[in-house]
Amino acid sequence: MQGTIETILSRRSIRNYTSKPVARTDITMILEAGRWAPSGLNNQPWKFIVVQNRDTIEKLAGCTRYSSIVKGASVIITVFLDTPTMYDRTKDVQSIGAAIQNMLLACCELGLGAVWLGEILNNKEQVNLILGTPKSLELMAALAIGYPTGSKTTSLRKELHEIAFDELYGTQWR
Secondary structure, three states, X not given: OOXXXXXXXXOOEOOOEOOOOOOHHHHHHHHHHHHOOXXXXXXXXXXXXXXXXXXXXXXXXXXXXXXXXXXXXXXXXXXXXXXXXXXXXXXXXXXXXXXXXXXXXXXXXXXXXXXXXXHHHHHHHHHHHHHOOOOOEEXXXXXXXXXXXXXXXXXXXXXXXXXXXXXXXXXXXX
């Protein structure tokens, strides 16, 4: 098992998966990681729908231009903002982001590949129809999850001195 920092630094968005199914125990662990994200007033403003049925995955794939990623995944976890539990939209959306990140890190730790799909929000009404969700649930993201095909991905980040400042804006972090 690797440490938290190592997991954060090694996590990548994985878009290609094998056909191997993801164990229910692993899915439960991913959901637990999301559930334990911080939220303002501990209101836990999220709902998760786990989709493994191939017909439903095919329907969801039709809701995004990244359909090949969705179709290739063994599991799709849709993440919703439960609007009746909201107390502050910005803080609650930030909490949802923390839950999503926790789930992505859990996937990495479990040897799974995952990617955060946001473009599917362009068709959130259609997703709600497919999944039978009430109007009180607002789609925030979908996570495509599966075992990676093995192809390594790389990623670049801006240098810290470009994005971090010491005491005042403009004094680069060194």
